[in-house]
Amino acid sequence: MRWFAKQRYVIDFTLSSLLRRKGKNTALVLVYTLVVFMLASTMFFTYAIKKEAVIVLDNAPDIVVQRLVAGRHDLIPISYGDRIQKIKGVNSVKPKLWGYYFDSIFGANYTLIVPEDFPHGRGNIAIGYGVAKVSTSQVDYILPFWDHKGSMTSFTIKEILSSESELVSSDLILISEDDFRMLFGIPMEYATNLALKVRNKKELPVIAAKIKKIFPDTRPIIKDELLRTYDSVFNWRSGLLLIILSSAVLAFIIFAWDKASGLSAEERKEIGILKAIGWETSDVILMKFWEGTVISLTSFLAGLLLAYGHVFFSSSILFEPVLKGWAVIYPKFRLVPFIDPYQIAILFFLSVVPYTVATIVPSWRAATVDPDSVMRT
Amino acid sequence: MIELDNIKKVFNLGKPNEFTAIHGITLEIPAKSVTVLQGPSGSGKTTLLSLIGCMARPTAGRIKLKLARHHDSSANPGFPGGEITSLPERFLTEIRRNDFGFIFQHYNLIKGLTALENVMLPAYPEGEPHGELQQRAIALLDLFNIVDKADARVEYLSGGESQRVSIARALINNPSVIIADEPTAHLDTGLSLEFMEILQNLRNQGKTVVVASHDPIVYENKIVDTVIALRDGRVEPPLTHMEH
Numbered sequence: 001m002r003w004f005a006k007q008r009y010v011i012d013f014t015l016s017s018l019l020r021r022k023g024k025n026t027a028l029v030l031v032y033t034l035v036v037f038m039l040a041s042t043m044f045f046t047y048a049i050k051k052e053a054v055i056v057l058d059n060a061p062d063i064v065v066q067r068l069v070a071g072r073h074d075l076i077p078i079s080y081g082d083r084i085q086k087i088k089g090v091n092s093v094k095p096k097l098w099g100y101y102f103d104s105i106f107g108a109n110y111t112l113i114v115p116e117d118f119p120h121g122r123g124n125i126a127i128g129y130g131v132a133k134v135s136t137s138q139v140d141y142i143l144p145f146w147d148h149k150g151s152m153t154s155f156t157i158k159e160i161l162s163s164e165s166e167l168v169s170s171d172l173i174l175i176s177e178d179d180f181r182m183l184f185g186i187p188m189e190y191a192t193n194l195a196l197k198v199r200n201k202k203e204l205p206v207i208a209a210k211i212k213k214i215f216p217d218t219r220p221i222i223k224d225e226l227l228r229t230y231d232s233v234f235n236w237r238s239g240l241l242l243i244i245l246s247s248a249v250l251a252f253i254i255f256a257w258d259k260a261s262g263l264s265a266e267e268r269k270e271i272g273i274l275k276a277i278g279w280e281t282s283d284v285i286l287m288k289f290w291e292g293t294v295i296s297l298t299s300f301l302a303g304l305l306l307a308y309g310h311v312f313f314s315s316s317i318l319f320e321p322v323l324k325g326w327a328v329i330y331p332k333f334r335l336v337p338f339i340d341p342y343q344i345a346i347l348f349f350l351s352v353v354p355y356t357v358a359t360i361v362p363s364w365r366a367a368t369v370d371p372d373s374v375m376r377t
Numbered sequence: 378m379i380e381l382d383n384i385k386k387v388f389n390l391g392k393p394n395e396f397t398a399i400h401g402i403t404l405e406i407p408a409k410s411v412t413v414l415q416g417p418s419g420s421g422k423t424t425l426l427s428l429i430g431c432m433a434r435p436t437a438g439r440i441k442l443k444l445a446r447h448h449d450s451s452a453n454p455g456f457p458g459g460e461i462t463s464l465p466e467r468f469l470t471e472i473r474r475n476d477f478g479f480i481f482q483h484y485n486l487i488k489g490l491t492a493l494e495n496v497m498l499p500a501y502p503e504g505e506p507h508g509e510l511q512q513r514a515i516a517l518l519d520l521f522n523i524v525d526k527a528d529a530r531v532e533y534l535s536g537g538e539s540q541r542v543s544i545a546r547a548l549i550n551n552p553s554v555i556i557a558d559e560p561t562a563h564l565d566t567g568l569s570l571e572f573m574e575i576l577q578n579l580r581n582q583g584k585t586v587v588v589a590s591h592d593p594i595v596y597e598n599k600i601v602d603t604v605i606a607l608r609d610g611r612v613e614p615p616l617t618h619m620e621h
């Protein structure tokens with residue numbers, strides 16, 4: 001009972017003490033929130049994008065076989081698939097058709113894919129959210145394309161895609177096989193690449209090596225390698241962000257250390273008075289602990305919430321200058337909200353803990369010296 | 378009773394600016410009486426008060442506190458013979474909180490808090506129920522005729538009001554010793570005499586009062602039982618010894 005009453009008194013005192021130094025504490029909370037916001041935004045963003053990559057690759061084939069001609073990705077004969085199908089351990093081989101299309105009218109890049117079952121039939125397409133935005137189109141609108149011979153064809157939009165992975169589906173256009181071949185002029189015997197499903201994932205490298213041996217002009221890509229490529233691209237991007245962020249964090253640490261550890265003469269005197277009238281050193285530390293906790297938790301939660309909104313609802317608008325160029329339709333996508341408790345824990349231990357310690361240590365030092373100086377000031 | 382046995386206080390010991398403020402003082406402060414430490418500026422009054430009040434430790438010598446509370450074994454923090462000089466810090470804090478009430482020269486109220494909150498502050502570590510504590514604090518403010526200022530922030534109080542708040546704060550934990558440093562320094566004659574009356578009441582309630590002052594209104598006052606004259610950190614031969 002007494003213990004609880006005491007905690008209440010100390011917390012009451014802490015709160016009123018925070019209000020008494022409103023200017024200093026508001027400034028602290030603002031800067032602190034900003035830093036947590038930046039850190040959390042980067043973390044959310046990079047993790048969410050990695051997660052997107054995983055979602056995409058989850059549906060991806062185990063091995064993708066491309067054909068290289070003079071080091072360039074070229075069409076692959078579908079007949080290659082018949083031979084590959086005979087390799088032990090290969091479950092299925094499917095020819096895939098896809099390609100990029102630059103739309104000179106709207107100045108945007110689309111990714112055209114022929115899905116396994118395209119429900120809308122010839123003359124129709126399904127488009128990603130980003131494509132719809134860029135071309136300001138809706139269902140039943142018509143989207144014009146230039147085919148490989150230079151004449152204009154149009155397709156009717158039958159569906160706007162909403163996928164759990166908007167980053168990837170954003171610039172997507174799904175089209176029927178016949179329309180795709182007609183548009184790009186791809187003969188029936190060719191595909192863009194071959195997609196393989198494999199029975200035992202452990203055999204992936206062996207199968208890839210066999211394919212390479214049978215068809216030296218091919219390049220088999222294992223799913224893990226795709227994932228790694230994704231990883232390095234995003235790590236490079238977030239690395240750049242990290243440089244910006246670490247300067248912000250450094251500035252914050254200096255600022256926080258100065259504000260938190262540099263007890264003002266008034267605070268020092270206050271601690272002296274409390275000690276003189278019978279507060280224990282532990283009571284003073286408890287008070288400072290609450291002070292640090294209130295400030296850092298408030299800022300931490302505020303920064304976290306703002307970052308969440310920023311990354312998942314405003315499409316990381318502030319990162320646009322840094323990240324632009326990775327996709328032409330960059331700002332049009334929305335990431336799937338995703339939070340890793342582990343990142344939150346890291347953020348917590350990087351901000352709340354050091355700040356609270358920085359508030360306690362100098363007060364503890366002030367509280368352990370003899371309080372007789374208050375008799376003279 | 379408080380006994381000082383050959384107390385010395387050296388500031389900045391071993392440094393070039395080493396300074397001996399108290400040169401081996403031996404004296405007894407009788408219980409339930411008013412004692413005044415009198416002397417010119419720099420004679421060591423404040424230093425001696427902080428040693429008595431467990432705010433600082435003497436460089437040499439011993440201080441013994443023989444207070445009623447410590448005869449009661451359940452409350453005895455465990456210092457044989459009332460010897461406090463070598464007690465760990467947390468016992469000194471406990472003694473400051475429960476046995477002493479301080480009236481500082483500059484009041485040392487905490488700005489931004491109300492008068493009432495300031496009075497309650499020394500009792501926080503004990504974790505007493507809020508209602509009871511608040512009632513006692515209001516009763517004390519009432520006793521010193523400033524209950525109408527209970528909810529005023531202390532920085533808006535006059536000097537005399539501030540002092541009465543600080544007296545109420547000194548009494549909140551019902552200490553047996555009241556320590557006051559230059560209590561009349563900022564008061565006019567009328568208020569100074571009023572303050573002496575308050576001291577008289579406290580003594581009549583059985584409290585031990587120790588005051589440092591070079592104000593004749595204090596040390597020549599008829600309510601004073603003992604005057605100890607200090608000069609250059611030493612006790613001068615007794616000037617006055619008032620009888621009642």
Ligand SMILES: Nc1ncnc2c1ncn2[C@@H]1O[C@H](COP(=O)(O)OP(=O)(O)OP(=O)(O)O)[C@@H](O)[C@H]1O
Pocket residue numbers: 388389396398416417418419420421422423424425591
């Ligand atoms: N922390 C300290 N470090 C060094 N010297 C000190 C310290 N505190 C006090 N002194 C010195 O000790 C001497 C006694 O000081 P003290 O404050 O006890 O005198 P006082 O009798 O209370 O004077 P006053 O009447 O002016 O309040 C003074 O010379 C003072 O400068």
Ligand SMILES: [Mg+2]
Pocket residue numbers: 422423424558559
């Ligand atoms: Mg003094």
